[in-house]
Amino acid sequence: MADEVEWQSSMASLQSQEAFSEPYMVGFVIANIVGLQYYSGRINGREMVGLVREPLNPYDENAIKVVNTRAVQVGHIERAAAAVLSPLIDTRTIVVEGIVPNSRSGSNRFKIPCQIHVFASLEAFSQVKSAILRGGLVLIPDSDTSFGLSEAVVVKEQMGERQNKSVDQIFKLVDKNVRKKEKMEAVDPPREVIKSKLFVHQKEGLGWLLRRENSEELPPFWEGKDGEFINVLTNYRTDKQPEPLRGGVFADDMGLGKTLTLLSLIAFDKHGNPSSSMPDEEPLDPGVDNTGKKGKKRGRGKSNASGTRKKHKPDGFGVGVAEKTTLVVCPPSVFSAWVTQLEEHTVPGSLKVYMYHGGERTNDVNELKKYDIVLTTYSTLAVEEAREDSPAKKMEWRRIILDEAHIIKNANAQQSRAVSNLKARCRWAVTGTPIQNGSFDLFSLMAFLRFEPFSIKSYWRSLIQRPLSQGNKKGLSRLQVLMATISLRRTKNKELIGLxxxxxxxxYVELSPEERQIYDHMEGEAKDVVQNLVNTGSLMRNYSTVLSIILRLRQLCDDVALCPPELRSFSTSSAIEDVSDKPELLQKLVAVLQDGEDFDCPICISPPTDFIITRCAHIFCRVCILKTLQRTNPCCPLCRGPLTQSDLYSAPQEASNTDxxxxxxxxxxxxxxxxxxxxxxxxxxxxxxxxxxxxxxxxxxxxxxxxxxxxxxxxxxxxxxxxxxxxxxxxxxxxxxxxxxxxxxxxxxxxxxxxxxxxxxxxxxxxxxxxxxxxxxxxxxxxxxxxxxxxxxxxxxxxxxxxxxxxxxxxxxxxxxxxxxxxxxxxxxxxxxxxxxxxxxxxx
Missing domain, CATH: 3.40.50.300 (P-loop containing nucleotide triphosphate hydrolases)
Incomplete structure (x- = not known):
């Protein structure tokens, strides 16, 4: 399957290039996890824990909550340590990871010591060390003799210590397992529903989707031993078998007909599936081929006393489960595409579809259960995220399909949280471009798929993100194994579909003399501003400033009319850093910026739907910055300067005759x-x-x-x-x-x-x-x-x-x-x- 999952172009290695802003370990501090008596989460020795900022915690704006590998809260980092680390986390100066040491004292059952490993860009090391020292915490750097006491994998590897089984050995074993299952089986859809003929690659994709949905195996990186189940990456142990990973990333190249393949998958809910000829008590796993014959059994399935397991009865799904209803989430522009595909490829009346969108959508869960497909948008679910009575949230879906799933690449955005929190038996992230800017785009997909431990940010950073960003070849090999484990990717070529x-x-276009003069003047000024920010070490603190400068240069390349004369200079008189007393210019600037489509809010890392610019010239979504100002001591998330609602500006409303x-x-x-x-x-x-x-x-x-x-x-x-x-x-x-x-x-x-x-x-x-x-x-x-x-x-x-x-x-x-x-x-x-x-x- 290696040739099937390759992207289009052959690229040279990036190993030799190094981005000096990527984080490296500064050292670690030891702080207690407190409040254990208030939470249900449990942790073991030498277990990784997730550290999650809670800026809106009503009791402490510096709160850092601690979760285990199942995303269940264990407690909080003690206040004194959180007060020092949180400002550095909020300004993105550091990222932190936690691990509980192997030996712990059992004398206090309300708190546990935790090693908090601190990472920062090389240029920020001195700033971070000073801040931690001023805060009264003891930082143990790699030069300290106590550094070897760290339980972190990165430290163990750095010091050459041998573990029972290294992280990369674990990944290799998983990779070996995946390779055994590479054979693709072509499956025809039920003709009672699907009237169109599928291409061979679509039939094989359908077989892959069905095989994963019917899996009864343990998820990757889990092992069963002596009645316990252990996550071999995090050392988390439980006596309850984790649910199979029923779903994944359907990442076929754009234009290969993923929608028809998915409609064929849904069709089997009404007219059986290739495994339906097997007895109900037979285990359904990837070892069963699509003709109903048993193949070699792989993995350990959860079994009852007779060693068998009922079909379609996973834990957490009982009476009232909408076994036959699929939720399709997509952008508004894709609604019409799904409707068109249904009309073109399905037998009229064979699938009942409900549009869960707009002001007149139902509030009745039982109404949604009547349909085979419920179509909705990311924004609709985001709006309902705060509603406890949302029928979409109450529903236990047969499956959820995220179409154009790269839309949730920011895991912190409300729409991302909304879809991740929904209940479903099977989960599919469907996108031809799962990676757009970098590997962190994949984290939100892991969170949606609930692929533990990669669904928790600190584990993703530690196991995948950091080795990648530091040019460590282990990081890429781990990412490749991970994608091979959960995704199917085929690219367009003439042989595949005859396109x-x-x-x-x-x-290349040459600018006119007048355009060249304006452009060169602005670029010269822009270089001076950026160089000055570099020299003073404040480039990333003025991130939105720099992006606005770059955006205006790009606009000039298209047409000087896109950038008004009053914004064609970065000199002191009108520089973005010197506009605090010029609200009209701020409003003009935000109007220009929102015309572009590549400007992200620094809080939610998504394109703002409603631009706000602050007096200190930083740009956010209106919702994000207003939520930030609810804090006890409101300040700008980027520069930490004091901020009130009167310091916020939006672009003036467009006149009706703007065009x-x-x-x-x-x-x-x-x-x-x-x-x-x-x-x-x-x-x-x-x-x-x-x-x-x-x-x-x-x-x-x-x-x-x-x-x-x-x-x-x-x-x-x-x-x-x-x-x-x-x-x-x-x-x-x-x-x-x-x-x-x-x-x-x-x-x-x-x-x-x-x-x-x-x-x-x-x-x-x-x-x-x-x-x-x-x-x-x-x-x-x-x-x-x-x-x-x-x-x-x-x-x-x-x-x-x-x-x-x-x-x-x-x-x-x-x-x-x-x-x-x-x-x-x-x-x-x-x-x-x-x-x-x-x-x-x-x-x-």
Missing amino acids: PPKTVETR GDTKTASPKSSKALALLSLLLESRQEDPNTKSVVFSQFRKLLLLLEEPLKAAGFTILRLDGSMTARKRTQVIGEFGNPDLKGPVVLLASLKACGTGINLTAASRVYLFEPWWNPAVEEQAMDRVHRIGQAQEVKVVRLITRDSIEERVLELQQKKKKLASEAFRRRPGKDQREVNVEDVLALMSI
Whole structure:
């Protein structure tokens, strides 16, 4: 299966590149876990524990709660230690991990000593050591003779100590197990429900999905011994058998027909499955092939006195379980895709579907149980997260399918927590791009899948993230084993589904003399500002400042009209750091920033839905910053400066005629002229060619409308400001075969990056490069997917001698991790934009 799970391109190793901002161990401190009597969680000696910040704890704003490998709370870190560590955690200066020493005193059953290992970037070591010393804690660095007392794996490995079984030996054993199960079995769907013929790769994918859902094995990294079950990675022990991992990551490349495969899976709920011919008492495990014949049994299944187990009766599911109802969670733009796929591929009336979306959705759980499929959105579930009476939360689903699952890449976002907390027998994360910015994107998928111990952040950091980010080849090999254990990944190729070819061409655009003068002036000032931040060691503290500077340079590459004159300078008079007494400029700035689609809130690490800029010029979601201000001593999460609601500014509301003053009869920017030239050239070749122009800037799409219409093109627009219904209408109109002539769809990457089908087009133009190559791939594959009959040509427009060329280099670094996560070769992780990236982007 190795060739099936490889990503598209062959990338060289990143082993030699080192991002100096990645965290390394500073040392460890010893602090007590207290309050054990109030919580049900239990821990053993030499067991890893999760340390989780609780900034909204009503009793202590510095609270750090402690959880065991099952995510059950054990207690809290004692107040004195938490007061020192929490400010450093909140500003992302450090990350912490905990482990309970092997030998503990039993004299006090209300507290347990814990070794808290502290990690920071190399440049922050002195700051961290000083803060810990001032706080009265004793830091034990690697130069201290007591350092060898640490129970952490990283320390044991560093000191050359042999453990009973090393972490990497454990991963190798799991990998060996996975390789034994690599054979794919093709399964046909029930014809009573599915009327379309599946490709071979879809039938094999269906077999894989069914096999995992019917598993009765222990989850990976668990062993049974003498009536106990042990997680060999964390040393957690329990007498209750953990549930099988029924689900995983369905990561087939975009456009390979994952939705049809999933509908085929759901169809078996109504008309049996390939294993239904087996007796009810037979164990269902991956050793049973899809014809109903028993194969070699693998793993240890939980059994009753007779050594058998009932089918479909996992622990926690009894009376009232919605055995036949599948919840599909997707972005609003994908709703129409699921409806279309149901109409195209299923027998009419064979599956009952309910749209759990909008103001008139039901509040009755029993109503939802009547349906085979319930379709909802991430935002709907996020809104209901705080509602105890939410029927989606009360429901015990047969399975949950997260379509475009990379949307929950930030585990802290409300929508991520909402889907992770739902109850279900089987869980599927479905995405063609599981890794977009770095390996940490996968953590939220682990949390949703409840794949212990990787579903707890500190374990993920310790076992996967840190070795990766420090260039340790063990980190990548562990990630590869992990992905092979829980995911299926096949990429598009001509032999697999017979798609027409796709070519990607880069066209470089020269700026006009006037544009060049403005750009060079701004880039020169920007370099000075960033260099000054580097020299004073405050670059990451001014992270949003730097990103706003970079964003304005990128806007100038597209069209100087995107960046108003008053924001075309980073000099002292109007620099973002010196606007505390200029609320009008702050409002103007946030209006410009929110036009882009790649700016994340530093609190939830998601694109803000409602931008707020603070007096200290940091940008957050309105909900996130208002929640932060509920603290006893409210302050800015980034600079820790005092902050009140009167220090927050939002962009002024757009006037109803906003679009009017942005339209112009002829393109003015060099890049717009280059696009027009390419479109005219394409029209000459074939007057009926349909094209899609992608940009991250809505204002740019508006600027392009009139000049393209004046040149004789039929224009449609699709952007994030439109309602789901309006988007569906535009997509339908674009795909209408009766719409003849040269048609151009001006599309926002955010509105089109997921789920929709644009195979009516055969030309794609990317107006500017995106930080994240996976987002560009998603956009291209809205056109290049099953159903495409023509050769697809993609043109990327890049401004010569500009920041855009350096964004391309950053993309290559991100692609390397994505390509190697499913391989077996050394590599290295990358965060979205770290210090090294910023310096490279600014050519410093």
